[in-house]
Amino acid sequence: MRPRPVTALVLANLKRQLRDKVGMFFIVVMPFVTIVFVGMALGGDAADAKLPVAVVADTSDPVSAAVVAELESDKALDVRRAQSAEEVRDDVRQGDLAAGLIVTPGDTSLELVMTQTSGSGMAARSAVDVAVGRVAAVLEATRAARAAGASPQQADSYVSKAKEESVAVTVASSGGDEPSRPTGFAYTAPANLLLFTFVNSMAVAAALVESRRIGMVRRSLAAPVRRGQVLLGEALSRFAVALAQSLLIIVASRVLFDVRWGDPLGVGVVVALFCLIATGAAMLVGALVRSPQQAPAIGPPVGIVLGMLGGCLWPREVAGETLSTIGYLFPHSWAMDALLTLSRPSTGLGSVLVEAGVLAGMAVVVLGVALVVFQRRALVAV
């Protein structure tokens, strides 16, 4: 295959892209606006960026005291004591607090006060969940030991020994005092990379529909080229834009926000596979849609919903188990898991082989279907 027709098509399409001012705004400016806003809301890694959380609790109650102690040991939280539930609710409503926790002695349920829409509230909630989970585990273990016949003192010493060991294990596997889930920019940068790469690919599909509508695809096929060359050129054009979008976010977030992406090979493979999937989705929309107005109406909303399911808008834990499971039908969840894993120290491509494999499979299917459909419909008037 002579490469020239393919490069001709890619060059022409990239030039068109660069001249699309609105499109370029969404590729160059929007991702960073989002990364900064959501990143600040979720809290950065710096000490002064801790999430303010207030607790109303009677610490003479051992369970309440344990929960508070757990929360205070979380480096991402700034735990304050408050006097009344009313005071906490007011502060949360006014945005002075990321969340508030009200522990009633003798009651097994805790009340968490947060506003649904705030990213910091979500982050605080998962921290509280972790703390409460640990205390609950200790309580459960104590009860189990007692039920098995141990005296209260014995049970306590077993459990605290087990707890020390489990903490030791956790510390070893997560590498120092890294938080178990990255917060701040370390989370929003990969989340928005996936979100914007996909959404903008879907938006770029409009240019392909336009090419079909004005007869450019048809006319290009009337030149002495093979169908496959035109197909490849159109696909490569979308892939180049997706890849450029990803690279821009990776490099700029590294330079501006000091985001560590991790092993270059691993990140490169995951991002490239994700870009291939985005390319396939764009080609599919570009081939199926009937008018250039439909492409932006359908594509980006679909991209946003998939991003939402995949944890690109807020941490997936927050969305609940069902939605989180549904998310694994789509590439975002897998890519998000892979990128978060890679951002931890001493990980590499080997740590994300499953995710990369699933993404590769998805890329093959989506691209294959897209190319077949495009081949069939390239000449169909829109």
Added chain:
Amino acid sequence: MTPALVCERLVKRYGDKTVVDRVGFHIDEGEAYGLLGPNGAGKTTTISMLVGLLRPDEGSVRVGGIDVDEDPVAAKRLIGYVPQEIALYPELTARENLRYFGRLHGLPRRELASRIGEVLDLVGLSGRGDDKVGTYSGGMKRRTNIAVALLHRPRLLILDEPTVGVDPQSRVAILDRVEALVGEGMSLLYTSHYMEEVERVCTRVGIIDQGRVVADGSKRELVAELGGTDRVELTLDGDVTAAAEKLRTVEGVSEAVVTGSSSIRLLVAGGRHLLPALLSAVGDTGAVTGVEVVEPDLEAAFLHLTGSTLRD
């Protein structure tokens, strides 16, 4: 010499509708051939098969002796195709569009640069080559549309209604260019809704109607088929449909079609002698305000063969 184009018994069906029905014609080297037909006759579908965009259900196409189905890339190298629609990237300049298509055609870099200048000159756009096509007038876009097809010096130029939506000045400029190219030895396939364009540019004409070529020959041959039939253009104030109805009953009138809100076109054997009969047939359906008797011409031949006018 191998003909520039030979197509034989081309058939294209969409569902159970036969859109192109055993179409066949040939264009000799250096010949200008016009394909005339009303809307939906199958001109564009036929051309799509000639340029290798659409695979015929039956039949064959040879361009310069090369079978389009067997070696589409080699055949397409010989063709300069100007589609009916303006197929140019509006965000790019004329020069950038030309560069894109030149690369698709595999023109070497240096030759491409000089050819871009030449074709822009040829269509009279050298001064505006660096402006985005989206900012052009309809006529300028049409001319750029044609320039693209000339870049690689094709042996056969195929123009599908190249003057639609063009101002009269640009139209004249386009026709002049096309005539000059034919004069230089380029073969031409030209379709148009404008009879006078085809009469001016083409030496041979095929008339296509409902997917079939119903006649094919030089203008003189087509007109001769009419025998002594004249074309009569009637203008009147009144009910043109009713008037046409009545006129059809007059002995010697073979066709009577409404061509506008106050005009009727007739084919009449021995036109002049029948004028009184025509006027009395119109009777009280309207007041005749004008009568023109035209010697047999292509327009009359078209009406005779298809029972319709070229422009609806």
